[in-house]
Amino acid sequence: MRELNLDRLRTLVTIADLGSFAEAARVLHLAAPTVSLHIADLEALFGAPLLVRKRGEVHPSGVGEALVERARRLLADADETLEAVQRQVLGLAGRVRLGASTGAIAHLLPQALEVLGQHHPGIDVHVAVLTSHDTMARLANGSLDVGLVALPQGAVQGVKVEPWRRDPVIAFVPSAWAAPQRATPKWLAGQPLILNDVGTSLSRLTAEWFALAGEHPKARIQLNYNDAIKSLVAAGYGATLLPHEASPSATTPLDPRIRMLPVRPALWRPLGIAHRAGAVERATQHVLDVLRQQRQA
Numbered sequence: 001m002r003e004l005n006l007d008r009l010r011t012l013v014t015i016a017d018l019g020s021f022a023e024a025a026r027v028l029h030l031a032a033p034t035v036s037l038h039i040a041d042l043e044a045l046f047g048a049p050l051l052v053r054k055r056g057e058v059h060p061s062g063v064g065e066a067l068v069e070r071a072r073r074l075l076a077d078a079d080e081t082l083e084a085v086q087r088q089v090l091g092l093a094g095r096v097r098l099g100a101s102t103g104a105i106a107h108l109l110p111q112a113l114e115v116l117g118q119h120h121p122g123i124d125v126h127v128a129v130l131t132s133h134d135t136m137a138r139l140a141n142g143s144l145d146v147g148l149v150a151l152p153q154g155a156v157q158g159v160k161v162e163p164w165r166r167d168p169v170i171a172f173v174p175s176a177w178a179a180p181q182r183a184t185p186k187w188l189a190g191q192p193l194i195l196n197d198v199g200t201s202l203s204r205l206t207a208e209w210f211a212l213a214g215e216h217p218k219a220r221i222q223l224n225y226n227d228a229i230k231s232l233v234a235a236g237y238g239a240t241l242l243p244h245e246a247s248p249s250a251t252t253p254l255d256p257r258i259r260m261l262p263v264r265p266a267l268w269r270p271l272g273i274a275h276r277a278g279a280v281e282r283a284t285q286h287v288l289d290v291l292r293q294q295r296q297a
Contacts (some may be wrong), residue, residue, distance in 0.1 A: 004045075004074070005038075005041070006054075006074065006075065006078055007038065008035040008038040008039075008041055008042050009042075009067075009071040009074060009075060010028070010071075010075055010080075010089070011024060011028060011030070011035055011038040011039065012038070012039060012042060012050060012051075012060075012064070012067065012068060012071060013068055013071050013072060013075065014027055014028055015035070015039070015051060015058055016051075016059075016060050016064070019038075019057045019058050019059065020057070020058060021035050021036065021058060022154065024103040027256065036261050039051060042067075046063065046067070048061070048063045049061050049063070049064070050063060050064030050067060051064055052064075062108050064273045072217065073141065073187075074292050080084050083126060087122065088282075089281075089282065090282060091120070091123075091281075091282025091283050091285065091286055092120075092122050093122035093123065093124075093283070094122070094123055094124070094281065094282070094283030094284075095123075095124045095125075095126060095146045095283070096123060096124070096125050096126070096145050096146060096283050096287045097125075097126045097128065097130070097144045097146070098125055098126065098127050098144070098145065098146045098147065098148075098287065099127075099128045099129075099130040099134065099135035099138060099139075099144050099146075099147040099148070100127065100128075100129070100130065100135070100147065100148040101129070101130070101131065101132070101148070101150075102129055102224070102225055102226055102227070103226045103243060103245045104148045104245065104271065105127060105129060105244070106226070106245070107225070107245035108148070108165075108245055108271075108294075109127065109148075111294065112287075112290050112291055112294055113125060114285065115290050115293070116287060116290045119286075119290075120283075120286045121287060123283045123286055123287065125287060126158070128144070129254070130141050130144075130147070130149045130155065131199075131200055131201075131224070132147075132149035132200075132201050133199075133201075135147035135148070135149050135274065136153060136156050136159060136274060137156075138150060138157050139156070139158075139159045139274055139275065139276055140157065140158055142276070145273050145275065145276065145281075145284045145287075146273065146284060146287055146288060146291070147272075147273070147274040147275070148164065148271055148272075148273060148291075149161065149201075149271065149272050149273075150201030150202065150205075150269060150270070150271060150272075150273045151163065151172070151270040151271060151272045152270075153272065153274070156181070158276055158277050158278075159275070159276060159277060160273055160274065160275055160276070160277045161272045161273070161274045162272055162273050162274075163270065163272055163295075164269050164271045164272050164273045164291065164292075164294075164295050165270075165294070165295060166247075166268045166269065166270040166271065167243040167244055167245050167268065167269050167271070168243070168244050168267070168268055168269075169202075169205070169206070169209075169241050169242065169244070169263065169264065169268065169269050170241070170242070170243075170260050170261060170262055170263060171183035171188060171239055171240070171241055171260070171261040171262075171263055172229075172230060172233045172234040172239065172240050172241075172242055172258050172259075172260055172261075173191070173233065173239040173259050173261060174233055174234070174235075174239070174257060174258065174259070175257050175258060175259045176236060176257070177191075177236075177239075177259075179259065179261060181241075181261070182261060182262050182264040182279070183261040183262070183263045183264070184213070184263070184264050185209060185210045185212070185213035185215045185273075186213060186215060188210075188215075188217070188239060188241070188263075189210060189215040189216075189217040191238065192220050192237065192238035192239065193217055193218075193219045193237040193238050193239055193240065194219060194220060194221050194222075194223065194229050194232050194233065194237060194239070194240045195222055195240060196222060196223065196224055197222045197223065197224050198227075200224060201269075202241075202243070202269060203222075204265070205267070205269060206241045209241075209263075209265075219238075220237065220238050221237075221238070227244055229242065229286050229290045230242075230255065230258060233257075234255045234257040234258050236257075237256075239261070241267070243269040244260070273288065273292070274293050275288060
């Protein structure tokens, strides 16, 4: 059986509503022969008469009435689908898939999402907790739209990366420890450490910081969840090096069992905004615009 044609169904429903071929042709801006052809095609498709002419009026047959009822639902669904897609094309709605680390999600994204919600409430951002490597890979294969990644990143075909911000990396140590005013590689290397998993951008960054001072410490435990790391620091299990990502408006107090120390030499973790190169959907563009507004000077 051939597929149903929405234009022909719309013609049938309009005739059923108006009771006239001529009126349907006028409302649909079609020639009278075209309206007759639409009905003839439908009747040939179903092998049954769909309309009955009686006393100058046109009414659906039994089969026609069943088809009209279903056609109304199909046409309504088609109109709703068209409107939904047009809203996404115009940037009034849409889904944007974003990848970022737990730290960025906890401390950097909320403000951006709040601004986005105020100006573009129809955009739905789906956030995935990912390493920078995984974010770049998913952007390349098309399963992600935007990513917040550690810099530098190697060139990946089809993915564009731009600088966004940089955050100071500081030492988080148990408050009960006797600690210097500033944490040096030599002092930290002599303490029990909780560090990020090997292979992450932060792990490479901190390893280089230690290595430049001739230190190569081994961690007691390696994790990728910053809040879990801070909980272990609070429990006195060890010290850590993490980016201080809190925004200026952050109000969550630090656990009193944790002390933050600046490090010497200073260490910074740069972040970038990554997205697929080429044409960008408007919903994605709105997300990028909001993130760029929060770019550090």
